[in-house]
Amino acid sequence: MKNYILKRILLIPLTMLGILIINFVIIQFAPGGPIEHTLAKFQGINVNATAKLGGAGKEIGYTSKYQGAQGVPEDLVKELEKQFGFDKPAHVRFAKMILDYARFDFGKSFYQDKTVGRLIWERMPVSISLGLWSTLIIYLVAIPLGIKKAVTDGSKFDVWTSFAVIIGSAIPVFLFAVFLIVFFAGGTYLQWFPLHGLTSDNWENLSWLGKIKDYFWHITLPVTAMVIGGFASLTMLTKNSFMDEINKQYVMTARAKGLSETRILYGHVFRNAMLIVIAGFPSLLIKMLFTGSLLIEVIFSLNGLGLLGYEAIMTRDYPVIFGTMYIFALLGLVLKLLSDIAYSLIDPRINFESQS
Secondary structure (H helix, E strand, O other), rough: OOHEEEHHHHHHHHHHHHHHHHHHHHHHOOOOOHHHHHHHOOOOOOOOOOOOHHHHHHHHHHOOOOOOOOOOOOOHHHHHHHHHHOOOOHHHHHHHHHHHHOOOOEEEEOOOOHHHHHHHHHHHHHHHHEEEHHHHHHHHHHHHHHHHHHOOOHHHHHHHHHHHHHHHHHHOOOHHHHHHHHHHHHOOOOOOOOOOOOOOOHHHHOOOHHHHHHHHHHHHHHHHHHHHHHHHHHHHHHHHHHHHHHHOOHHHHHHOOOOOOHHHHHHHHHHHOOOOOOOOHHHHHHHHHHHHHHHHHOOOOOHHHHHHHHHHHHOOOHHHHHHHHHHHHHHHHHHHHHHHHHHHOOOOOHHHHHHH
């Protein structure tokens, strides 16, 4: 196992290099870079989340290689090129980026007077809070529920919970979030929870107990929305995995020996059935940390990494785009490795070294 872990660790830099190359090439051909974005603002063109700078440039005409550059002093365009680093060839910019990223130096944001590392560090606690609490609650709810459904397969409990699970998986997460806001956050009905932010304005002046209460008060609705939209697939995965194990020969043998159902279920079936559930942990955590929390962060005005990456894409803030993408990919690879280690610890029969 040690050799396998060492190989996986050594492959992480090569994988990250491949990811950076692919994304860098894609960015070079993506329409509407930061210079076009700045020129559009200079021309007084409304640039929003759905605006296409290419279309704006065609409306006003241009002679420069940058769309929307007509009427803009050439010196200003060159100054923008120097400011954003586009006065250098692409291969030079990429080589510098690789050397900087090897030192975890992600550069400085184009539009915010902060380094990308500082922006990520400031936004990280919000995404971690949403992701960890959501993942923890999803596992605490989905695994016991899936086991219960497997044991009582075909019963009224199984039918009604399956109906609830299907409804939960069919409704988008953001609809749950809007529903919670309308009913519990000062919408049409109750005003039990705050509408935005992770803490109150007077959080620094609160006692340690008051800070804990205030934190959970703010995070209740966002985490609830993510849990409702995320536990359905894990519940059904747990149920199917346990049902598959319950029907195997070793379970029938254990029953023939007179072992109790509880001992059979948790002493024999549980370890084997949980393998496939553990395999999905990295993808679920990454989803909760980043992609799954994006709309939740927007709806509840939470400044997390998902919202940071989305804003960077809309404004063509390349350093922030590459920095957040780098962190996402690195965390995904590390979590996948931890998942494989957990595999081998739970079931010693699994030997990754022989497979590799």
